[in-house]
Amino acid sequence: EPEVTQTPSHQVTQMGQEVILRCVPISNHLYFYWYRQILGQKVEFLVSFYNNEISEKSEIFDDQFSVERPDGSNFTLKIRSTKLEDSAMYFCASSERTSGGPQETQYFGPGTRLLVL
């Protein structure tokens, strides 16, 4: 069964450093998402992406964050200058396209645990 994959599984970085989290969505999916889960808190939406542009973003997704689909398979989340409070599990998700927009079900990857020191 096709799965969303994410790399790395764990990343430790120093405050102020740039990090890039990578995701390979399911191959025929065209809608992509990033969510994050701070330890002990709920999973929160960050951004959705379709047709090479952001379709929706949350207030968390400020200028320090960016997303890109650099090629036909990868979808990345970049944090330009990490802060301590960016420490979290980051989940990528994807969904199929239907005639009315994205299919309702989003399929999630295993996550990248980011620790900012």
Next chain:
Amino acid sequence: AQSVAQPEDQVNVAEGNPLTVKCTYSVSGNPYLFWYVQYPNRGLQFLLKYITGDNLVKGSYGFEAEFNKSQTSFHLKKPSALVSDSALYFCAVRGSSGTYKYIFGTGTRLKVLA
């Protein structure tokens, strides 16, 4: 504003007994409702969804959920729990128009005791 509540941080149930994990929601318009399960070091795995139609939906691994519009609830159920069902369960809601993002509950840890 959309929101999801999972009132129980943890649910303990004996193996073979029925289990219920509770979820209530608040959303404008018709809700799309989902249950996901997270095993250690794994991603969020889709279990089932309610979009429209029959209020009782069946999903993976013998799980089912009942949509109750008047009580704005979408409780997850299974007639006979297995030890292997022990995991973290998340309820999520998506609005039916204008947004595709999920709003998640805080999660409920299910512990099935042998």
